[in-house]
Amino acid sequence: MGPLSSQLGPESWLRQVLGDQGQTRLPYNNDAKFAVRQHLLDLVSEFPTLVLKQQQYTHTNGSTVQLLMADGTLPMYYQGVKYNIPVSIWLPEAYPRQQPIMYVVPTSDMIIKPQHSFVDPSGMVFSPYLRNWIYGRSNLVDMAQDTSMQFGHDPPLFSKPPNWAPPAQPSSTSQHPDTFLAHNPIHRRSCSNVRPTSLPTSAKLGVKNNLQELFRKSAIAELTKRLQGSLARANDAATADMDKLFEQQAELTRRERDITRGVESIQAERHALEGCVLEMSGKAAALGKWLVENEKKLVSGEVDADTAILPADVLSKQALEGQAEDLALEDTLYSLDKALQNNSLTPELYIKQVRALCGKQFMVRALGRKVANRQDQLRRAYHNAPTAAGSLRRDSVPGPSHVQMPQGDSWTSVGILSNPLTQGR
Structure with a gap:
């Protein structure tokens, strides 16, 4: 089956092909079909240059199976210029428990970069994201975004130099499985319907730009950006903490003034009370003395009321x-x-x-x-x-x-x- 019908949108088409229970039913588990459908819809929504298809896939052992795939281009930004890399993304039978299968599909005027860091000569992509695929957390959108960024650091395709001849390939597929994939028409088909922008030639890349230096600069720029973001967040957090501390300091200063005034008031009251105690003590002593002197006069009647x-x-x-x-x-x-x-x-x-x-x-x-x-x-x-x-x-x-x-x-x-x-x- 080819690409989805123009009369059906991606959601309706996926509902139709995933719900088919006949001889052409797809080999995905029923409990995984919802994740398959949602991941593909998110992928084509994020990358409109990809088209959903149902195609026959040939495994390395020669067996074939009908699988869902996304075919088209992924954007790549190299030295500030946007390039379109033709790719095909296949969803294996065990998806999403198993990572998807991704190929770079060069056109007739392109070649795959020899000894690429994560693209083999057949075009199969084994980027770090795919190698570290985690069921339940990884998805197609993040994979495509990560692959696009990795392509910008290390472009997988070059424009074919003049008089270029492909290297000789062994004839036995059992000795080198990648050779089978390289000659598999499903993976090495012409992509004349998706023509990316011309890529830099190998001569230009080899003479003018050192890929390792470019990767180092890109890594430094990315790390610098992340470090600046971390420092900005740390600065915001520290500023918020300082504001809280300043507020606490102002509150403590106000309370210190209140306590100082309270202590001064208590000390003044204490001095006043001490004076009253001394005064009352003197009066009590005088009253006691007067009572001693006049008790006898009171008994004997010697007290004069007028005096x-x-x-x-x-x-x-x-x-x-x-x-x-x-x-x-x-x-x-x-x-x-x-x-x-x-x-x-x-x-x-x-x-x-x-x-x-x-x-x-x-x-x-x-x-x-x-x-x-x-x-x-x-x-x-x-x-x-x-x-x-x-x-x-x-x-x-x-x-x-x-x-x-x-x-x-x-x-x-x-x-x-x-x-x-x-x-x-």
Whole structure:
């Protein structure tokens, strides 16, 4: 059977020939037909210059069998110029477990390069990809691409020189199987229907270009390209790692600042607490001393209520007097309210007395407010006073040895008295 019909596409034609169960059925296993079909479709899709056919193949032992093949040309790039290499790719009976059989098919004006690295005199190709064929991983597309690249490194065909005569071949096929393949019309047929671009002559290749040097340069270029790609990927990975490290460094720096501020805050709080502990210890000692001195007086009745609490300074005295006067005015106003309720006082007289007492109470509370503000200023000066040598000493400013006394209904921040227990400080 020749090439596929023009009315059928590759997929339909393969479905037809692989599904044939008659006398012309192909020798492929049923479980391998799907892989055969898919590999051939991928091959002709990637290389449109190949045509699918069903042909009779002759083995080296003389037996013949109908096999599928792809016939046409593969591109080869040599010194920047594209050439078309005529090839035929056969799929043996055990494909894809067995590697395909590939031949270079020179036209009448071409010859196969003598002592080629992977093409024998009969045109059979045994490239590294074919020699290392792996079932389940290898396929026709990768094989064709690899072979095309290998052809570019070492071209298998040359233009036939003038007056060229083929070397003598032994007549016995049993002595040299390649001779049988070389004279097999299936493999050495004319490819006049596929004419590749003229290839360089052997003279030009031998004189102008050293194939080994060309291969070395190509290998160096390929290795350089791969190395550059690897370095680029490594550089991208290193850049990504560095970006992550910079982000981590910024986060650690921020956390370091937060921790430093936290430590400073804790240290300041510790110093403040230590000062409070010292102050409370001093006050506790003074209170203990006062209790020891006055317990006996309390039992014997020698404690004078009028001298138990004394103002420590002029401001404390003013606060105490103002508070006492304010409380007295509060009591007077309360008594007037009761008298009015009991009809002991006329409303006109009640209003007159309340107006007079409230005016006086206002002045007393205003004075108490001024005294409280002044005491607050002195208290802040005491806490903020420096203790270095030659500077203001804290014991020269009235200390916070004050207690807050209850006031009238709205006066709650005046009447600050000194604690008599700390007057000796």
